[in-house]
Amino acid sequence: MSSSPHFSTHAPIFQGRKVPEEGVIVGYAAIIQKLGLKVPMPSQIALVCQQNKKYQSEDWNVLPKSYLPDDNGNLTEIEALYKHLVFSLKYEGINLLFFSFLAKHYYEEQLSILVSIEPTGQYSRRIWFLLEWIMQKPLAGKEDLTKKSYVPLLDENLQYAIEGIRSSRHLIINNLPGTPDFCPLIFKTEKLENYISSKLSERENEYLKGIRKDILQRAAAFLLLKDSKASFTIEGESPRSKRAARWGQTIGQAGYSDLSKEEFIRLQQIVIENPRFIDIGFRKKGGFVGEHDRTTGEPIPDHFSARWQDIEKLINGLLETNRLLLSTNMDAVLIAASIAFGFVFIHPLQDGNGRIHRYLIHHILAKKQFSQQGIIFPISASILDHITDYRKVLEAYSHPLLDFIEWKETPDHNVEVINETLDYYRYYNATKQAEFLFDCVNDTIENVIPKEVVYLRKFDAYKRFLEDEYEMPDKMIATLVRFLEQNEGQLSQRARKKEFNQLKDEEIHRIEKKFNEIFK
Known part of the structure; x- marks a missing residue:
């Protein structure tokens, strides 16, 4: 009998990654390569090195030689497989996508x-x-x-x-934390553990308690509109104020209604102002995110939407998992990451997926009472401020799958996925998405909300000065502040001669000076 291993792999380069130590690739990565399973490699590949080293990097989980699973020619393939699976469960956690493809690779008798x-x-x-x-x-x-x-x-x-x-x-x-039809998993990382232990929700509520109610109400209204506009901007749109306000009002109601298939359609109808060119409802054809070749019109996919035939099963699974998780004590941000990113990866609608995906973050945080002072987290505003990182976490999911999805171009330059892809959308590693979402939630608490509160306090101080000194009406004050903000604290010659022609030069000078004292 051969003494060569069934799965363990020794190579200086593995799947395009330079191996950091002399050693053997084991566990999930070794099995995936040897069996040719059509699943992405784990984000961390397990390597048992020849020295007594134990450390982790972004790409590697390095373990000492005593961890090496038994894998030699005296074992059958199934016996060696078992040894590697035990290793993986001990040191790599559970990879549901891997197990779903493993179940299809072997006969049921072999699995028994x-x-x-x-x-x-x-x-x-x-x-x-x-x-x-x-x-x-x-x-x-x-x-x-x-x-x-x-x-x-x-x-x-x-x-x-x-x-x-x-x-x-x-x-x-x-x-x-899920059901067979939808179950993303999140690994414990130092960043996530630090965020959870810092109790962001309690910190935010404690901060808001110290703010005057009228300022809090105005901040909430402004942040809703700001978040609505940001959500459209992320999609490359510049909506009219009425449309942005309408979506902001919808965000403000997040958490009141339970999620359902009907609720998703209602939200899409609000997002899509003119459905003339859009089929409202769940897709009945393929979909992708990406570009088209400018000459031929051929699709250049960056992300493949789930097959339309799988949407009902996936959405039912997502909704069932959402109900399950909301009934547990799992952290609200982790739940929001699993459900909201799962929705946008499935991409069940022809249009509106991105905005509804971000609405789901609001919805779940509200359902879990993450914020108890009537403030909706301006999560889209923070995402817009970190748009490059946002794209990276979306691509962290979609790019590794591009090699495994088989497709053909349709006559209307769309895509038709021709292989089975259901499991890619129900089982995925949501760790990077959870870390990103926590970063954004923390940013809203540390920066976005306080920045707006500070601005309103400064505005009120300046408003009192203008009312006391010049008896200026509210509408004129708002116009004045906007002009001064746009022109670095100075009134333009046009504004002096038009909107504020009743002010003397010395008054304007004093008004400008006071503005710069308060706002800068």
Whole structure:
């Protein structure tokens, strides 16, 4: 029998990445490569090095040689596979997309053999549960367990989980934060743990308690409009004030209604002012985000929307998972990242997906009472300020999938996806999206909201000066402040001669001086 390993891979370059240490690629990455599974590589590849080193980088999870899973020619392929899966569950967490493709790669008889290697062992039971949960049917010949204690499915030291429910068949506590039809997973990172422990919601509410009610109400109104305009700007649109105000009003009602398929359509109807060229409702054809070749019109996709035939199943799964997560004590921002980014990745509508995706962030934060002072988080305003990072987290999901999606051009220069892609949209790693969303929430608390409150306090101080000294009416004050802001604290000659021709030169000089004292 050959002594060469079934899965472990030794190479200086692996999948275009320079291997940081002399060692062996193991776990998910090794299995994906050897079996040719059509799934992206893990963001961190497991490497067992020949030295006694243990560290993590953005691309690598380096472990000492004592961690090397048994993988030699004396084992069958299924036995070696089991060793690598145990390693992965211990040190790489659960990768649902990987397990969904693994379940399709092997015959059911082989999968039954796999989970019978150590039939009552905790890792064998986890693998068994995952396969049956994903396949939505029991493996033939596997009897229910009776004599072992329950073990949690997700390792909460590695990934975020919910309290979970017990599966008496496997003696597993299913603490997955989702359902078989939609279940993004988020890894615990130092950044996420720091954000969660800092209790952003409590900090924000404590800050807002110290603000006068009238200023808070005005800030809330302005931030709603600001967020609405930002959401359109992100999509490359410049809406009329009435349209932006209408969407801002909708954002202000986030959290009042439960999510449903009908609610998504209602939101789309509000977003799309003129449906003349848009089919309202869930797509009945393919979709992509990207460009068209200027000469041929051929699509140049940057992101593939889910197949329209899968939309109903995916949206039902997303809604079911949303209901599940809202009933748990899972952090509100983590839930918002999973649901909102999941929606935009599915891209179920012909138009309006991006704005509704950002509305979902508002909705979930409101449902979880993240902010209790009537302030809707201006999340789109923060996203717009960090638009490059926003694009990066969207691409972190979509770009690795481009190589696995088969498609053809349609006569109207759209795309038709011709392979099965359902699992790409229901099982994904939402860690980067969660980190980005926390960054934006923190930015609104640290910068966006305080900046608006400070501005309103300065405006009120300047307004009192103008009322006391010149008895200037509100409308004229608003015009004056706008002109001074636009012209670096000075009134233009045109404004002096037109709107403010009743003011003397010395009065204008004093007004300009006071403006610069207060606002600069």
